[in-house]
Amino acid sequence: MRHRTLRRVALVLSAGLALAALGLALLLRWPGPPPAAVAAGQGAAAFGQHCARCHEPAEVAPAFSDAASAATAIRLLESHGRAPLEQDLQIAAWLAARGD
Amino acid sequence: MTLSLRGVAWLGLYLAIALLPLLVTALSRLSAGSQGLPLVQGLGIAAGTLALALMAVQFALVARLPAASRPFGSDALMYFHRLMGLAAAAFLLAHPVLLIASGWPAASLDPLAGPAASRAAAASFWLALLLVLLSVARRRLRLRYEWWQASHSLLAAAVVLGGAFHGMAAGSGRLAAWLLAAYAVGFLALLLHYRLWRPLALRRRPWRLIENRDEGASTRTLVLEPAGHDGLSFEPGQFAWLATGGSPFGFGQHPVSFSSSAMQLQRLEFSVKALGDWSSVQVPALEPGQPVYVDGPYGAFTPDRHAADGWLLIAGGVGITPMRSMLLTLRDRRDPRPVLLVHAAHDPGRAIFREEIDRLCGDMNLSIVRVYEAAAAGEGVEQGYVTQELLRRHLPSGIARWQCFVCGPAPMMNAVERALLDLGVPAGRIQSERFDLV
Numbered sequence: 001m002r003h004r005t006l007r008r009v010a011l012v013l014s015a016g017l018a019l020a021a022l023g024l025a026l027l028l029r030w031p032g033p034p035p036a037a038v039a040a041g042q043g044a045a046a047f048g049q050h051c052a053r054c055h056e057p058a059e060v061a062p063a064f065s066d067a068a069s070a071a072t073a074i075r076l077l078e079s080h081g082r083a084p085l086e087q088d089l090q091i092a093a094w095l096a097a098r099g100d
Numbered sequence: 101m102t103l104s105l106r107g108v109a110w111l112g113l114y115l116a117i118a119l120l121p122l123l124v125t126a127l128s129r130l131s132a133g134s135q136g137l138p139l140v141q142g143l144g145i146a147a148g149t150l151a152l153a154l155m156a157v158q159f160a161l162v163a164r165l166p167a168a169s170r171p172f173g174s175d176a177l178m179y180f181h182r183l184m185g186l187a188a189a190a191f192l193l194a195h196p197v198l199l200i201a202s203g204w205p206a207a208s209l210d211p212l213a214g215p216a217a218s219r220a221a222a223a224s225f226w227l228a229l230l231l232v233l234l235s236v237a238r239r240r241l242r243l244r245y246e247w248w249q250a251s252h253s254l255l256a257a258a259v260v261l262g263g264a265f266h267g268m269a270a271g272s273g274r275l276a277a278w279l280l281a282a283y284a285v286g287f288l289a290l291l292l293h294y295r296l297w298r299p300l301a302l303r304r305r306p307w308r309l310i311e312n313r314d315e316g317a318s319t320r321t322l323v324l325e326p327a328g329h330d331g332l333s334f335e336p337g338q339f340a341w342l343a344t345g346g347s348p349f350g351f352g353q354h355p356v357s358f359s360s361s362a363m364q365l366q367r368l369e370f371s372v373k374a375l376g377d378w379s380s381v382q383v384p385a386l387e388p389g390q391p392v393y394v395d396g397p398y399g400a401f402t403p404d405r406h407a408a409d410g411w412l413l414i415a416g417g418v419g420i421t422p423m424r425s426m427l428l429t430l431r432d433r434r435d436p437r438p439v440l441l442v443h444a445a446h447d448p449g450r451a452i453f454r455e456e457i458d459r460l461c462g463d464m465n466l467s468i469v470r471v472y473e474a475a476a477a478g479e480g481v482e483q484g485y486v487t488q489e490l491l492r493r494h495l496p497s498g499i500a501r502w503q504c505f506v507c508g509p510a511p512m513m514n515a516v517e518r519a520l521l522d523l524g525v526p527a528g529r530i531q532s533e534r535f536d537l538v
Contacts, residue, residue, distance in 0.1 A: 002176050010183035025142030
């Protein structure tokens with residue numbers, strides 16, 4: 001009897017694993033988030049290093065509050081200060097995430 | 101923890117090990133900057149990841165880990181190993197098919213071309229298919245069991261290690277690479293336990309053959325005594341792996357049921373019917389004094405784990421050997437519960453242990469129904485096969501509270517299991533054991 005049960009268990013398990021594989025495949029269709037979003041946690045440190053001497057976060061954050069103004073502000077960041085582009089993007093993500 | 105809870109826990113662990121690489125691949129692929137993949141390509145990656153995880157964990161099912169085999173019985177684990185091995189093969193086959201369908205070059209299946217990781221992947225793929233082919237078609241290919249055992253172990257190791265190397269280099273992230281490395285290390289640790297640690301332990305507890313008895317009907321009973329240790333305890337109906345080649349390190353180990361009483365720890369008997377190379381040629385040639393290594397006990401086919409008002413034992417052919425152990429043990433324990441033995445054979449001459457079991461009727465509450473294909477019916481003797489009609493005539497009224505044990509050729513076991521269910525025996529009270537897997 002155990003063998004009949006085992007056949008059923010194996011069938012259900014295999015079907016479940018195939019569904020999990022399909023789930024992963026569907027998940028893989030979506031691109032990952034842009035790198036800056038992941039790096040946002042490092043934005044505070046980058047802000048402190050490159051911006052804090054002259055600016056308060058609350059003072060500049062509104063410029064990053066929506067996508068249109070953020071694009072302008074990021075271009076401004078790129079041409080302002082000495083931070084490399086990667087850190088500019090981290091700063092922008094962190095400021096946008098603050099929601100000031 | 102009860103045995104059933106332990107069983108559920110082991111099944112959960114199996115599922116977790118199978119799914120973990122899939123989860124880690126998903127997390128790695130969702131990391132910053134990764135590109136979205138076409139559905140077919142994603143399915144190909146998922147199928148390959150699953151196949152590798154399943155193949156790595158398959159070995160744990162048959163590595164003779166006592167904690168894992170106790171809740172299920174080793175024969176059930178071996179059968180599950182076979183079933184999930186086929187599922188792994190299906191996922192493995194889907195892996196390159198889907199990737200090639202999504203635009204990957206078919207040349208990536210060439211084990212002699214491309215970078216090392218790609219060659220490892222292709223070699224692993226073809227070796228896995230060979231492994232499955234040899235297992236499914238061993239008898240048709242007339243491959244000796246010992247050679248199949250050796251090839252199965254070596255091919256499995258090559259497949260898992262090659263697959264892990266491929267997976268680590270395939271670029272699903274650092275975490276996925278570490279996880280696959282851990283799977284490979286786990287596999288190697290199991291291999292070490294199975295091929296080195298366990299045989300070393302067996303070598304410290306050898307047994308000596310003291311008698312090689314001809315029981316008739318191409319069956320021999322090997323009688324063993326411990327050589328320098330205090331013996332082994334087992335439950336009636338269980339089995340052990342016997343190594344008779346003079347070393348516990350060899351590939352030739354065979355599962356054989358204990359046929360002696362479980363109350364005798366220092367005199368083990370195993371009855372072997374001549375069915376293959378080992379049982380037909382090597383077993384009859386074994387001489388008293390030779391060392392034998394006994395790896396066991398294993399199996400859950402035993403009355404000791406069930407509450408019951410009585411015992412129904414249905415044996416066909418050499419399937420009588422675990423029943424003999426049960427009968428002798430119940431007699432030695434002076435168990436007062438009724439036992440009904442239905443013993444099927446071609447004719448009286450091939451019903452091994454017939455006279456010995458007949459004599460047990462005077463020592464315990466035992467009734468016997470003999471069923472012969474080629475003999476006239478008479479008192480306590482039926483002509484034909486073990487059918488539902490035959491069982492209906494002989495089963496006691498309270499059979500739903502008995503435990504039923506069935507052991508014999510696969511067609512007989514299938515028919516008897518169906519018949520017992522139709523006669524109202526709950527499925528949980530029907531125990532059976534099958535070893536004829538490859």
